[in-house]
Amino acid sequence: MKKMMMLLMASVLFLAACSGSDSADGGGGSEQDSNKVTIWAWDPNFNIAALNMAKEMYEKENPDVEIEIVENAQADIVQKLNTGLSSGTSKGLPSIVLIEDYRAQSFLQAYPDAFHDMSDSFNVDDFAEYKIAPTSFDGKQYGLPFDSGVTGLYVRTDYLEEAGYTLEDLQGIDWNEYIEIGKKVKEATGKDMITLDPNDLGLIRLMIQTAGAWYMEEDGVTPALAGNEALKQAFEAYKGMMDADIVKPNSDWSQFVANFNSGDVASVPTGNWITPSVKAEASQSGKWAVAPIPKLSVEGAVNASNLGGSSWYVLNGDSSEAAADFLGKTFGSNADLYQQLVTEIGAIGTYKPASGGEAYEKADEFFGGQKIISDFAGWTEEIQGLNYGMHTYAIEDIMIVEMQNYLNGKSIDDVLNDAQAQAEAQLK
Amino acid sequence: MTKLKRIFMYIFLTAAAFISVFPILWMIISATNQSVDVTKGRLLPGTHFGENLTNLLQTIDLVPALMNSAKISISTTILSLLIASLAGYGFEIYKSKAKDVVFTILLLSMMIPFASLMVPLYRMFGSISQTMPAIGIDTLTSVVLPTVTTAFLIFFFRQSTKMFPKELVEAGRIDGLSEIGVFFRIYVPTMKTTYAAAAIITFMASWNNYLWPLVVLQSPEKMTIPLLISNLGSSYSPDYGVIMMAIVIATLPTAIVFFLMQKHFVAGMMGSVK
Structure with missing residues (x-):
C-alpha cells in the first residue's frame, strides 16, 4: 500500500516537474512576442x-x-x-x-x-x-x-564512350532518342540506362513539364488527363524504356541512390538536389557529367524541367x-x-x-570540370511555368495504378480516360 | 518419424528465427558502416562505428531527446497502469447493471482511429493552453495526458481479473480492510505478472509513439527520439549509417525493459492466477 502510494506520489511529482520546467524556459509559448x-x-x-x-x-x-x-x-x-x-x-x-x-x-x-x-x-x-x-x-x-x-541528365561518360557516344550526342535530344542511346549502352556495357521506382512517377512529372503540361488544367482543380498529349507521350516513353529492357527497378530512395553509387546504371534524369548523393561515391569522380534533360517531342517542349x-x-x-x-x-x-x-x-x-x-x-x-551550377542556372530560366494545382499527389496515386495497367497491355487512351474518370470522381 | 518431424520443426524454427532476427542484426551491422555501404546492402560489420556515433551526436541533441522520451514513457506507464488496473478491477469486482453498457462503449472507442481524434484533441489542448499553458500544447504533459490510459489496457486488466479469486476480496473485507486497501494490499501483489506484461506493452507503445507527439510538440528541445529519427531520414542525401546508429540507440531502452521483465511478461500474458 505504502509502496504504491509512494509510486503514485512520485509520478505526480514527476509530471509536475516536467510541466514546471516547461513553463520556466518558456520555449513554446512565445508567440505573443x-x-x-x-x-x-x-x-x-x-x-x-x-x-x-x-x-x-x-x-x-x-x-x-x-x-x-x-x-x-x-x-x-x-x-x-x-x-x-x-x-x-x-x-x-x-x-x-x-x-x-x-x-x-x-x-x-x-x-x-x-x-x-x-x-x-x-x-x-x-x-x-x-x-x-x-x-x-x-x-x-x-x-x-x-x-x-531544375533537372538534368546525370550521365556516366565512361559508359557512353564504350557505347560510342559523347556528351555532345546528349544535347537537345528527346526521350525516344534517349531510349535508343540506352539500348546501345546496354549492348556495349551490360548496364541499365535508368533506375525507376514503380511507385514514384517523378519521371512522368518532369517529362510533361518539358512540354509545359501537367495533371491539371490551369485552374489548378480540374484534372486534365484524358487527351493530354504530353502525358500520353510520357507514358509511351516510360513503356518504351520498360520494353527496351534498360530499366533497373528500385523500391525506395536508398535503393535508388545505391543503383547509381554502385555503378549499375548509366544515367539518372532528376533534380539537381541529387548532386551530393552522386558525389558521395568519391571513386566515381571524373566519370560523371550532366546533360540537359531530354524533352518530349511535343510542339513547344524545351530541354529543361523541374522536379x-x-x-x-x-x-x-x-x-x-x-x-x-x-x-x-x-x-x-x-x-x-x-x-x-x-x-x-x-x-x-x-x-x-x-x-x-x-x-x-x-x-x-567530379563532373569532369563541367560548370554544372552555371548550366543548371541556365536551364532554370528555360523551365516552363505552370500551376501545379491542388491535387498533384492524389492524382499521382491514380496514375501509379493506371501505369501498371498500361504496362500490362491496356491501351493508352483507355488508361488516360479511366484515370480522368477516377480523378473526377475522387476530387469532386 | 518423430525424429524426422523434429528435424523439420527445427529447420522451420531456424528459418522463422532468422527472418525475425535478421532486420535487427542488419540494423546493428549498418550502424558500423558508411552510408554508401548501407545502401549497397553490405552485410559485414564495418569500421565506422565511432564516426557514425560522433556524427550523430553532432547532428542531433540525442541526450535531451532520450530524457524527454524517458520522462514521457515512464510517467505514462505508471499512471496508466494505476488507472487501468483500478478500472479493470472495478469492472469485474463490483456489481452494477450499467457496467456492461459502459464497458461496451469503452471497447467501441478502441475502434476509432487516432488520426480522426487528432484535430479535436489538438483544438482541446489549444484552448487549454489559453488558461493553463503548463499542460497545453508543446509541453511533455500534453503528450502524456491523452495516452494516460487506453481501453485496451482496461480490457486487459478486466480479463485478467476474471481469474482473480473473489474470495480473497471477501476475506480482506472480513479482516477489516477498506476497499482501497483490498485493492492495494491483496489485488496488486497477486497480479504482479499482469502488471509486468501491461508495463511492457505500455512502455513500448509510449516510447515509440509518433503521431501525437509530432503534432503537439513544437520546440526542438522537447522533441522525442522517434521525431528526431524521422528528421534524420528526411534529408535529400540521408546518412544511413548515422540513422541506423540512432535507431540502435532508440531501440535499446525498450529492449532492456523487455528483457528485464520477459519472464513476467510471458506469465502475465497467460494470466497471473493459476
Missing part, C-alpha cells in the same frame, strides 16, 4: 544550413529579432501544418514554413486566411518565372521562391511582419547569400540576379 520568428524546414544539410546562413546575415543588422530554426521532416511538417491549420488554433504554428511547390496550392486554397501576403516584401520579377504560379493564389504572391528543382523544389511561406500571426522582413532581406534580395549557398551547400536558388556570380562559374572536377 512579435520579434521572435520561428521557422520550420527539413534537411539539415540543405534547407536548415541555408536558413542558418540567412539568420547569421540578418541578425547582424537586426539584433533585436530572435530567429529560431526548427528541423522537422517534410512529411511531418505537412502533418503538423494540416492539424494546426484545420483545428483553427494558431498556437504552436511557426512564423515561416517551407512547403514543397507541388503541395503549396493545397495549403493556399484550403487556408487562404492563414498565409501572409508577400507581394510587397520582394520583387517577383527577380525570380525564375516558373516558380511564381505554384507559389501565388488569387493574384497574390504568398510564397518566396527558394530552391530550384521538386520548395518555397518559403509566412503564416499570419504576431510575428508575421518580422518574418516577412527577414525573408525579404535575405532570400528575397541578397545576391551574396545565394553565392554563399552555392559554394557551401550546393543549393541552387531561383533568384535571377545571383546567377551571374563567381560561385556559379566554378568548374566541378
Whole structure:
C-alpha cells in the first residue's frame, strides 16, 4: 500500500516537474512576442544550413529579432501544418514554413486566411518565372521562391564512350532518342540506362513539364488527363524504356541512390538536389557529367524541367511582419547569400540576379570540370511555368495504378480516360 | 518419424528465427558502416562505428531527446497502469447493471482511429493552453495526458481479473480492510505478472509513439527520439549509417525493459492466477 502510494506520489511529482520546467524556459509559448520568428524546414544539410546562413546575415543588422530554426521532416511538417491549420488554433504554428511547390496550392486554397501576403516584401520579377504560379493564389504572391528543382541528365561518360557516344550526342535530344542511346549502352556495357521506382512517377512529372503540361488544367482543380498529349507521350516513353529492357527497378530512395553509387546504371534524369548523393561515391569522380534533360517531342517542349523544389511561406500571426522582413532581406534580395549557398551547400536558388556570380562559374572536377551550377542556372530560366494545382499527389496515386495497367497491355487512351474518370470522381 | 518431424520443426524454427532476427542484426551491422555501404546492402560489420556515433551526436541533441522520451514513457506507464488496473478491477469486482453498457462503449472507442481524434484533441489542448499553458500544447504533459490510459489496457486488466479469486476480496473485507486497501494490499501483489506484461506493452507503445507527439510538440528541445529519427531520414542525401546508429540507440531502452521483465511478461500474458 505504502509502496504504491509512494509510486503514485512520485509520478505526480514527476509530471509536475516536467510541466514546471516547461513553463520556466518558456520555449513554446512565445508567440505573443512579435520579434521572435520561428521557422520550420527539413534537411539539415540543405534547407536548415541555408536558413542558418540567412539568420547569421540578418541578425547582424537586426539584433533585436530572435530567429529560431526548427528541423522537422517534410512529411511531418505537412502533418503538423494540416492539424494546426484545420483545428483553427494558431498556437504552436511557426512564423515561416517551407512547403514543397507541388503541395503549396493545397495549403493556399484550403487556408487562404492563414498565409501572409508577400507581394510587397520582394520583387517577383527577380525570380525564375516558373516558380511564381505554384507559389501565388488569387493574384497574390504568398510564397518566396527558394530552391530550384531544375533537372538534368546525370550521365556516366565512361559508359557512353564504350557505347560510342559523347556528351555532345546528349544535347537537345528527346526521350525516344534517349531510349535508343540506352539500348546501345546496354549492348556495349551490360548496364541499365535508368533506375525507376514503380511507385514514384517523378519521371512522368518532369517529362510533361518539358512540354509545359501537367495533371491539371490551369485552374489548378480540374484534372486534365484524358487527351493530354504530353502525358500520353510520357507514358509511351516510360513503356518504351520498360520494353527496351534498360530499366533497373528500385523500391525506395536508398535503393535508388545505391543503383547509381554502385555503378549499375548509366544515367539518372532528376533534380539537381541529387548532386551530393552522386558525389558521395568519391571513386566515381571524373566519370560523371550532366546533360540537359531530354524533352518530349511535343510542339513547344524545351530541354529543361523541374522536379521538386520548395518555397518559403509566412503564416499570419504576431510575428508575421518580422518574418516577412527577414525573408525579404535575405532570400528575397541578397545576391551574396545565394553565392554563399552555392559554394557551401550546393543549393541552387531561383533568384535571377545571383546567377551571374563567381560561385556559379566554378568548374566541378567530379563532373569532369563541367560548370554544372552555371548550366543548371541556365536551364532554370528555360523551365516552363505552370500551376501545379491542388491535387498533384492524389492524382499521382491514380496514375501509379493506371501505369501498371498500361504496362500490362491496356491501351493508352483507355488508361488516360479511366484515370480522368477516377480523378473526377475522387476530387469532386 | 518423430525424429524426422523434429528435424523439420527445427529447420522451420531456424528459418522463422532468422527472418525475425535478421532486420535487427542488419540494423546493428549498418550502424558500423558508411552510408554508401548501407545502401549497397553490405552485410559485414564495418569500421565506422565511432564516426557514425560522433556524427550523430553532432547532428542531433540525442541526450535531451532520450530524457524527454524517458520522462514521457515512464510517467505514462505508471499512471496508466494505476488507472487501468483500478478500472479493470472495478469492472469485474463490483456489481452494477450499467457496467456492461459502459464497458461496451469503452471497447467501441478502441475502434476509432487516432488520426480522426487528432484535430479535436489538438483544438482541446489549444484552448487549454489559453488558461493553463503548463499542460497545453508543446509541453511533455500534453503528450502524456491523452495516452494516460487506453481501453485496451482496461480490457486487459478486466480479463485478467476474471481469474482473480473473489474470495480473497471477501476475506480482506472480513479482516477489516477498506476497499482501497483490498485493492492495494491483496489485488496488486497477486497480479504482479499482469502488471509486468501491461508495463511492457505500455512502455513500448509510449516510447515509440509518433503521431501525437509530432503534432503537439513544437520546440526542438522537447522533441522525442522517434521525431528526431524521422528528421534524420528526411534529408535529400540521408546518412544511413548515422540513422541506423540512432535507431540502435532508440531501440535499446525498450529492449532492456523487455528483457528485464520477459519472464513476467510471458506469465502475465497467460494470466497471473493459476
